[in-house]
Each structure stands twice: as C-alpha cells, then as structure tokens.
Amino acid sequence: MLRLAQTICEPCSKDTPPLDKSECQAYLEQLPEWRIVEHDGIIKLSRSFSFYDFAKALTFTQRVGEIAEQAGHHPMLITEWGKTTVMWWTHRINGLHLNDFILAARTDEVAE
Numbered sequence: 849m850l851r852l853a854q855t856i857c858e859p860c861s862k863d864t865p866p867l868d869k870s871e872c873q874a875y876l877e878q879l880p881e882w883r884i885v886e887h888d889g890i891i892k893l894s895r896s897f898s899f900y901d902f903a904k905a906l907t908f909t910q911r912v913g914e915i916a917e918q919a920g921h922h923p924m925l926i927t928e929w930g931k932t933t934v935m936w937w938t939h940r941i942n943g944l945h946l947n948d949f950i951l952a953a954r955t956d957e958v959a960e
C-alpha cells in the first residue's frame with residue numbers, strides 16, 4: 849500500500865470520477881483519525897485537531913495553508929479557540945480524490 853504523505857498529487861480533471869466507498873475505506877486505513885462526512889451535500893474527509901489555545905490553533909492553520917499552497921489543493925479550515933477542523937475534498941469533482949487523502953496525511957504530519 850502506498851504511503852499517502854509521500855505520494856505525489858496527481859492532476860485531476862473535471863471528468864475524473866470521485867473515489868467510491870471501497871476506495872475511500874482502503875485509503876482511510878492510513879488515516880485512522882479522519883472521518884468521511886457529508887457536509888453541504890458533498891462527501892468530504894474531516895478531522896478536528898485540539899490545541900492549548902487559539903494561538904496554537906492558528907499556527908497549525910497557517911501550516912496547513914502552506915502545504916495547501918505548495919500542492920495547489922486547498923481545504924476548508926475552521927479555526928476556533930483550542931481547535932481547528934480541517935475538511936478536504938476536490939471542488940472540481942465535488943467529491944473525494946486521492947489528492948484529498950494525500951493532503952490529509954500531510955496535514956497529520958504538520959500537526960505534530
């Protein structure tokens with residue numbers, strides 16, 4: 849099984865089909881803290897990270913923003929006192945793509 853965090857994101861066209869449930873479940877084995885949720889009618893990858901205070905949550909938010917910019921693939925970030933919630937999905941296909949799982953794995957790496 850590929851190590852998600854080290855996998856290179858791949859180009860995604862609007863005709864690319866979203867991953868199906870079994871594909872998502874397979875990738876999710878490497879992301880035990882993440883959940884697949886339906887939010888605004890779209891299937892997304894979601895995880896909340898807890899922090900000591902708002903400043904720590906904000907620092908983490910900035911780090912996730914940096915890996916998103918590097919990859920050209922961006923999450924929804926909800927930052928509040930002591931917590932940041934990250935949701936990944938691919939807008940272009942209104943669903944989940946391998947890139948979302950890669951970025952979720954990289955998100956876990958910057959949380960440490």
Ligand SMILES: C[C@H](O)[C@H](O)[C@H]1CNC2=NC(N)=NC(=O)C2=N1
Pocket residue numbers: 920921922923936937938939940941
């Ligand atoms: C033009 C730009 O590269 C595209 O709009 C990118 C930007 N970041 C993105 N992020 C996510 N999550 N999904 C996308 O489809 C997407 N598209």
